[in-house]
Amino acid sequence: MPRAIGREDLERMLRSAARQVLEGRAELSRLDSFGGDGDHGTTMARAMQSVLAALDAAPAAGVNDLLRSAGWAIMGCDGGAAGPLFGSFFLACAEGAAGETLDAAALARACEAGLAGVKKNTRARLGDKTLLDALEPAVSALRAAADSGTEVLAALERAAGAAAEGARASARLRARFGRAKNLGERSVGQPDPGAASVALIFRGFLLGGQSDG
Amino acid sequence: MPRAIGREDLERMLRSAARQVLEGRAELSRLDSFGGDGDHGTTMARAMQSVLAALDAAPAAGVNDLLRSAGWAIMGCDGGAAGPLFGSFFLACAEGAAGETLDAAALARACEAGLAGVKKNTRARLGDKTLLDALEPAVSALRAAADSGTEVLAALERAAGAAAEGARASARLRARFGRAKNLGERSVGQPDPGAASVALIFRGFLLGGQSDG
Amino acid sequence: MNKFLNDPAHLVPELLEGFALAHAGTVRLTGSRLVTRARGKPADKVALVTLGGSGHEPALSGYVGEGMLDVSVPGEIFAAPGPPRVLEALRLANRPAGVLLVVLNHEGDVLSSNVALELAQKEGLKVRSVLTREDISAGTRADPAERRGLVGCLLVFKMAGAAAEAGRSLEQCLEVAEGVERNMATLAVAVSPATHPATGQPISTLAAGEMVIGMGQHGEAGGGSRRLLSADETADIMVEALVQDLGLASGEEALALVNGAGATTLMEQYIVLRRVRRSLEERGIRLARALAGSFLTVQEMGGFQLCLCRMNRERLALWDAPCHTPALSIR
Amino acid sequence: MNKFLNDPAHLVPELLEGFALAHAGTVRLTGSRLVTRARGKPADKVALVTLGGSGHEPALSGYVGEGMLDVSVPGEIFAAPGPPRVLEALRLANRPAGVLLVVLNHEGDVLSSNVALELAQKEGLKVRSVLTREDISAGTRADPAERRGLVGCLLVFKMAGAAAEAGRSLEQCLEVAEGVERNMATLAVAVSPATHPATGQPISTLAAGEMVIGMGQHGEAGGGSRRLLSADETADIMVEALVQDLGLASGEEALALVNGAGATTLMEQYIVLRRVRRSLEERGIRLARALAGSFLTVQEMGGFQLCLCRMNRERLALWDAPCHTPALSIR
Numbered sequence A, B: 001m002p003r004a005i006g007r008e009d010l011e012r013m014l015r016s017a018a019r020q021v022l023e024g025r026a027e028l029s030r031l032d033s034f035g036g037d038g039d040h041g042t043t044m045a046r047a048m049q050s051v052l053a054a055l056d057a058a059p060a061a062g063v064n065d066l067l068r069s070a071g072w073a074i075m076g077c078d079g080g081a082a083g084p085l086f087g088s089f090f091l092a093c094a095e096g097a098a099g100e101t102l103d104a105a106a107l108a109r110a111c112e113a114g115l116a117g118v119k120k121n122t123r124a125r126l127g128d129k130t131l132l133d134a135l136e137p138a139v140s141a142l143r144a145a146a147d148s149g150t151e152v153l154a155a156l157e158r159a160a161g162a163a164a165e166g167a168r169a170s171a172r173l174r175a176r177f178g179r180a181k182n183l184g185e186r187s188v189g190q191p192d193p194g195a196a197s198v199a200l201i202f203r204g205f206l207l208g209g210q211s212d213g
Numbered sequence C, D: 001m002n003k004f005l006n007d008p009a010h011l012v013p014e015l016l017e018g019f020a021l022a023h024a025g026t027v028r029l030t031g032s033r034l035v036t037r038a039r040g041k042p043a044d045k046v047a048l049v050t051l052g053g054s055g056h057e058p059a060l061s062g063y064v065g066e067g068m069l070d071v072s073v074p075g076e077i078f079a080a081p082g083p084p085r086v087l088e089a090l091r092l093a094n095r096p097a098g099v100l101l102v103v104l105n106h107e108g109d110v111l112s113s114n115v116a117l118e119l120a121q122k123e124g125l126k127v128r129s130v131l132t133r134e135d136i137s138a139g140t141r142a143d144p145a146e147r148r149g150l151v152g153c154l155l156v157f158k159m160a161g162a163a164a165e166a167g168r169s170l171e172q173c174l175e176v177a178e179g180v181e182r183n184m185a186t187l188a189v190a191v192s193p194a195t196h197p198a199t200g201q202p203i204s205t206l207a208a209g210e211m212v213i214g215m216g217q218h219g220e221a222g223g224g225s226r227r228l229l230s231a232d233e234t235a236d237i238m239v240e241a242l243v244q245d246l247g248l249a250s251g252e253e254a255l256a257l258v259n260g261a262g263a264t265t266l267m268e269q270y271i272v273l274r275r276v277r278r279s280l281e282e283r284g285i286r287l288a289r290a291l292a293g294s295f296l297t298v299q300e301m302g303g304f305q306l307c308l309c310r311m312n313r314e315r316l317a318l319w320d321a322p323c324h325t326p327a328l329s330i331r
């Protein structure tokens, strides 16, 4: 993979993220069964199948086309709370992705836009035990890596690590958004399913980026 | 008790029959739970409470008035299948009860009319595992005793015995009427609840007749 | 028992009080717990009366109202009302045009009706009656004595009710009712038991993952308990049995009614109905009208009844006539 | 799982196919599984649109029809539809008179609606929206963000729908909707769990003989699981909490809606409704209108919701206006 992510690279990364989520669907539903309604794996699997179908159906012109089409696919999958959140992440990423390819700085800029897109749609913030607890650390890690001149693949590696760590750490939090909020204190002890999905997606990006197509 | 049943005697007999059924209600429901819907005790208890209420409410002029009022009380208790059958027994008894008092012959005549009243309302016959399997033997026993000149109380004793034996023997029969018919062969083994009620009623008649008021 | 109840001895009066409240514009209680229309029907039109045990809500009183019944006689939980209250209802409904009594074939209902009808005749009331017995699991068409009356009664209420509303004579209304009765067939399937609200005991037993087609009746049309099948498989089996019983042939048209027993969701009923249409169409039978809902329940029993009725031009017109009752509105 | 189903992946299209069949004269399917009226409404009248997860039949699509909704967007089982289909519905309903979108306060519905509304605004569609959040167990009136939208949405559909049908402007319809929303309150009680039809897993756990008032929400208005009470005791507790929340005072009048969750029988609902009236009357509050039925279910869950709405002359007139939909008919 080059020092910047091209259209082909990005498509491989998206497909790889989908694969990670599809493989993890049972675990995601299991995590959602503690405080939620036990369907997060089903929902995310539906979302990712929609992404794969969209990628198969229409060849995207550029990186932002690809991100937009993934975002719309997720938006359109009737995915309860998770659908519009993950969908708006990709859609806002597309808005923030300038140029033909994404180097570390451009990727960080796109993901920051994506994070902002999610935050526009929820009052949840860091620490509320939602997907933000994996997404925000991942994006921060990406930004830090880019600012220190790190190469894009290495930057992705740090982001994936931060997402995984964020998801793990979310177990200690008390849910204040999503269905799990109704559990109050009893929500402590298990990772947030949405955060776990973010970790799988970034892990997929990394694996897809590392493989050479 | 005299050699013929008077108005007071009959009222005592009816109250005593009601008491027998009320005491046996749990067992009657239990029997109905094998092939039926488990409510025969509840229904018969409601029927007998209606009889007691009717006796309390209006002093009957004569023996047939008493029987008629008991019959209507049972008819009016919303008693599913059992209500109209037991009700029509007492109503038809009333039609057949001529005179101020009932000696053995008059009692046999009244009960024969009652039995005919029941049979007018069902296609079930002896051996079909219904209340007829206790009622018909009881009425036959009454007739035989009367024909051989037996005194009314002794005749009642034979009738009560025949009813009890009929109810017991009904266990060996295969139900062909009432809800239990749906069980087919599986209905064999337990006495018919309606027949058990008949046995309790005749036992009550006997005990009420034997006590001296 | 996970039910919201008070003293079991007062179940019926309590539920009727709430029923009358919820449908104040349509029905009212009168006499000894009879349910009648809030606004009566002219005396030159035939009146329809029915009777039956309670615990099957919204049946049967839920069909009292414009275009269907005039009076219903609710009994105790699962127990027919006694003859005196049936007679009271016949007296209440009596009118020059006459009264049609619709009786479902169950021991208690038949016994009570017979006694009441005899007394009504003696009193000179103008009453005719029709017996519904369309449960194909409990007897053949040739020997229908044991066939129970299931949800099909509601088709009789609807179509004979429309005939009455249109001013047809008692004989004509009876003819419509008998025509519907002859041309309908019902089969029931159960997957989970109901609880008797007065005793708290389960009414039947059914293991998880099992189902009984013919609902514990003789079993002529399916037999005992079997592994739970998919919605489509179940619908196919039931359609086949009903089409056989009715002798429905390619080119004919039918009404299908899916009746939820209680705990079976409307979602499932719709899924079944969808397959019923396909299954009929595969046989060249057109689904002319379709209905799904919990119209006649057995407490929280899981399962449903499927009722098919052969339709012709007259019955379609009677079906489409407007009605407005607590449990069914057509316009 | 004792349910009649086929491939869980096709649940929603299958149930919608049957739904459209059963109510062919009233609704039809269009576009990407949108439910609309069989006969449209003139474009000079405001249109009402709503959205929500499936698995709650007859809600929400059961309220599409004359006098209530124009379009509903059914989502997946228990999952809100995504923004694209909501946007499609807004486009379909768009008209000079404008569109009122009714959103129940649940994460997914709110997220989807917000995205769709933003896009609709960009396209220049004339849309306003109202959020229903009347569940008193999950937040106070002062801080309603967490109050969920329960069965009360149906009162909004009915009364804002009547205003639209009467030709009132979008602003006026919104005002009616917000007036109903502000003046209603709901509390739910559960006694037995539902099964998720796609996974076959129970959605919650509840021991026999236990009940949860506030249905597993924070518990502000009742708290955790407790021994099952009688119908009357339960009704009294719920009425008290709702009257408090609404600040209903002696001399006022209210509408009461008892909504069965699935397995709770109509019989029980009527018994509860009867006590609700008595309980209100003891407080000097008149029960102006009453409703009982399984209007918004959670599969075969046992329990019910009680919704009270403060009525005034305007709302009474809007309530009494005729409507004809698959799940509610008033005339």
Ligand SMILES: Nc1ncnc2c1ncn2[C@@H]1O[C@H](COP(=O)(O)OP(=O)(O)O)[C@@H](O)[C@H]1O
Binding pocket: A032, A036, A037, A038, A039, A040, A041, A043, A044, A079, A080, A081, A082, A083, A085, A122, A123, A124, A129, A130, A131, A132, A177, A178, A179, A192, A193, A194, A195, D079, D080, D107, D108
């Ligand atoms: N309001 C919210 N803000 C941020 N994240 C949320 C919110 N609601 C839900 N989520 C995320 O969505 C996840 C649950 O997704 P999912 O189970 O698919 O949705 P649903 O709750 O509709 O069943 C949660 O674990 C959380 O990460």
Ligand SMILES: Nc1ncnc2c1ncn2[C@@H]1O[C@H](COP(=O)(O)OP(=O)(O)O)[C@@H](O)[C@H]1O
Binding pocket: B032, B036, B037, B038, B039, B040, B041, B043, B044, B079, B080, B081, B082, B083, B085, B122, B123, B124, B129, B130, B131, B132, B177, B178, B179, B192, B193, B194, B195, C079, C080, C107, C108
């Ligand atoms: N058709 C019938 N002919 C004669 N007896 C009958 C008939 N149906 C029912 N019975 C009697 O009634 C009894 C059941 O009574 P009960 O349980 O009170 O009525 P239900 O079947 O309506 O619940 C049976 O045991 C039987 O003796």
Ligand SMILES: [Mg+2]
Binding pocket: A032, A036, A037, A038, A039, A040, A179
């Ligand atoms: Mg979930």
Ligand SMILES: [Mg+2]
Binding pocket: B032, B036, B037, B038, B039, B040, B179
């Ligand atoms: Mg019985």
Ligand SMILES: [Mg+2]
Binding pocket: B037, B039, B080, C078, C079
């Ligand atoms: Mg019974």
Ligand SMILES: [Mg+2]
Binding pocket: A037, A039, A080, D078, D079
């Ligand atoms: Mg969900």
